[in-house]
Amino acid sequence: xxxxxxxxxxxxxxxxxxxxxxxxxxxxxxxxxxxxxxxxxxxxxxxxxxxxxxxxxxxxxxxxxxxxxxxxxxxxxxxxxxxxxxxxxxxxxxxxxxxxxxxxxxxxxxxxxxxxxxxxxxxxxxxxxxxxxxxxxxxxxxxxxxxxxxxxxxxxxxxxxxxxxxxxxxxxxxxxxxxxxxxxxxxxxxxxxxxxxxxxxxxxxxxxxxxxxxxxxxxxx
Amino acid sequence: xxxxxxxxxxxxxxxxxxxxxxxxxxxxxxxxxxxxxxxxxxxxxxxxxxxxxxxxxxxxxxxxxxxxxxxxxxxxxxxxxxxxxxxxxxxxxxxxxxxxxxxxxxxxxxxxxxxxxxxxxxxxxxxxxxxxxxxxxxxxxxxxxxxxxxxxxxxxxxxxxxxxxxxxxxxxxxxxxxxxxxxxxxxxxxxxxxxxxxxxxxxxxxxxxxxxxxxxxxx
Numbered sequence: 001x002x003x004x005x006x007x008x009x010x011x012x013x014x015x016x017x018x019x020x021x022x023x024x025x026x027x028x029x030x031x032x033x034x035x036x037x038x039x040x041x042x043x044x045x046x047x048x049x050x051x052x053x054x055x056x057x058x059x060x061x062x063x064x065x066x067x068x069x070x071x072x073x074x075x076x077x078x079x080x081x082x083x084x085x086x087x088x089x090x091x092x093x094x095x096x097x098x099x100x101x102x103x104x105x106x107x108x109x110x111x112x113x114x115x116x117x118x119x120x121x122x123x124x125x126x127x128x129x130x131x132x133x134x135x136x137x138x139x140x141x142x143x144x145x146x147x148x149x150x151x152x153x154x155x156x157x158x159x160x161x162x163x164x165x166x167x168x169x170x171x172x173x174x175x176x177x178x179x180x181x182x183x184x185x186x187x188x189x190x191x192x193x194x195x196x197x198x199x200x201x202x203x204x205x206x207x208x209x210x211x212x213x214x215x216x217x218x219x220x221x
Numbered sequence: 222x223x224x225x226x227x228x229x230x231x232x233x234x235x236x237x238x239x240x241x242x243x244x245x246x247x248x249x250x251x252x253x254x255x256x257x258x259x260x261x262x263x264x265x266x267x268x269x270x271x272x273x274x275x276x277x278x279x280x281x282x283x284x285x286x287x288x289x290x291x292x293x294x295x296x297x298x299x300x301x302x303x304x305x306x307x308x309x310x311x312x313x314x315x316x317x318x319x320x321x322x323x324x325x326x327x328x329x330x331x332x333x334x335x336x337x338x339x340x341x342x343x344x345x346x347x348x349x350x351x352x353x354x355x356x357x358x359x360x361x362x363x364x365x366x367x368x369x370x371x372x373x374x375x376x377x378x379x380x381x382x383x384x385x386x387x388x389x390x391x392x393x394x395x396x397x398x399x400x401x402x403x404x405x406x407x408x409x410x411x412x413x414x415x416x417x418x419x420x421x422x423x424x425x426x427x428x429x430x431x432x433x434x435x436x437x438x439x440x
Contacts, residue, residue, distance in 0.1 A: 050324065050357055064316045072319060076312035092287040092296040099289050100273065133273055 005030035006058040008044055010037060012201045012209055014158035015067040016055035021154050022074045024195045026081045068098060071151055083151040097137060097144060098155040105130040105156070109174070113166060113210060114217045124172060131180050138182040142189060153190060160187040161200055162210075169210045228253040229281040231267050233260055235435050237330075238290035239278040240428060241387035245294055247424050248375055249301050291322060294380055304376040307383065317365050321358070321381040329354045330388050336403070337395060337439050348401060352408075359409040366411065373418035385412075386419040391432025398436050 007023070007030050009016030023030050035044055035054050047056045047063035056063050057070045064073050075083050084091050108130055111123035134156070137144065144152035163174050177184045190196060230246065230253050232239030246253050258267055258277050270279045270286035279286050280293045287296050298307040308315050332354060335347035371377055392403045406413040419425055 050361060059313075062313050064313070064320070066320055066323060069316050069319045069323065073312055073316040076315055088296055088299045089282070089285050089287065091299065092292050095292040095295065096273075096287070096289050099292060 004060055006033060008033045008035055008056040009054050010035055012206060013054050014162060017199060018067045018154050019055045019057055019070050020199055021157060021196060022071050022083060025149060026078045028078055068155065071154060083154065094150060094152050097152045101156045112170060112172065113214055116218060127174060131175060131183055135180050135183050138186055143186060149193065157190055157196065160190040165203065165206045165210060168207055169214065226283065229256060231256045231258050231277050231279040233258050233277045234430050235438050236277055237387035241290055241383040242278045242280060242293050244383055244425060244428050245297050245307060247428060248305055248378055249303055251301055294383065305378040307380040318379050318381050321361060322384045325381065325384045325388065333388060337436060351403060355409050355412060359412050362411045373415065375422060375424060382419055385416060386425055389416055390420045390425065390429045391435060394432035395436060398433060
């Protein structure tokens, strides 16, 4: 019996994609279970009782939830093709930027989608400020991980997929080629890596999804 | 101290984020210099070492800065490998420690802050949230410690313990000062026993700030 690895995901969850990318980059075989979040499976609720969300990784019957926790678990368990540097200070730097992505970049972009008027403007501004810092961090590097994809690239990779979708949905510019040349180049490079490219959810479905999310949110206001 | 291996911590006395790093350094017996930052008048060094957030805590080791308390704790654990190990060796248990540290940080603390800062109906609502989250944590800790609740001593303190005690170590005083109930030993016996054991460690007692001063600062 080989190691049993299962991934609980949805077709579009950007958080679940992180787990898929890490496993695919390390060449780990796994079974995929697609969840319908309006009708969550008993297994999902059993494996992630706290948050009841995807992604969940199941390894040898033990579940792990929270995408960033899962990434660290994958890195701890399968030590080939490392996603973090060896040096403790560089590792700390990588974890810093992963946290930055989660605490600053993602909420600003999310709120740009979910809010309107002044609140949306502020969220958009905050997003642009956060991109400036990412642009700085990319100086002298092709990828956040250096020459190869690392955990920071994986954690921020949702940008490469969703920024253009949200720009279309919101008719709002996030990452202008001229203002953020390095970040734009990173998004293109990242998106073109075969393991990443093959994983992108269908763009038209994503556009439909995010239009619906925004409309539903605005309707409740 | 030689420049190499020199450790400096930029912190703020009332910040639980800062305190948990101090606790880690003390528990591992790592000599360090402490710089108390005035958050209304941040030092040039702090702004240089944490230009992105301009916040404490920042740990400087061998002249290189590390920011974000949980990132700093992992760095400390990877660099000074003596006891207590903040993260266990086993990958699955490591993931559980990280999961609970993250849960405490993101979900629980926000609600507790609200309780400490507000009154009346807002405070009641926040208290209810705290109670719900604590129940979730209690359930989770039950399965985490299903092999039995390991005793707390200075050799066995985990990352999640540091997050818990830095946020909640002063809970009893908060309860007395504000006339509220934050922690019920009957509803959440595991959390209660773990927290009180941690808060009772002499090293923890001497490091955490006086809770009444923290409340005074917040209100």
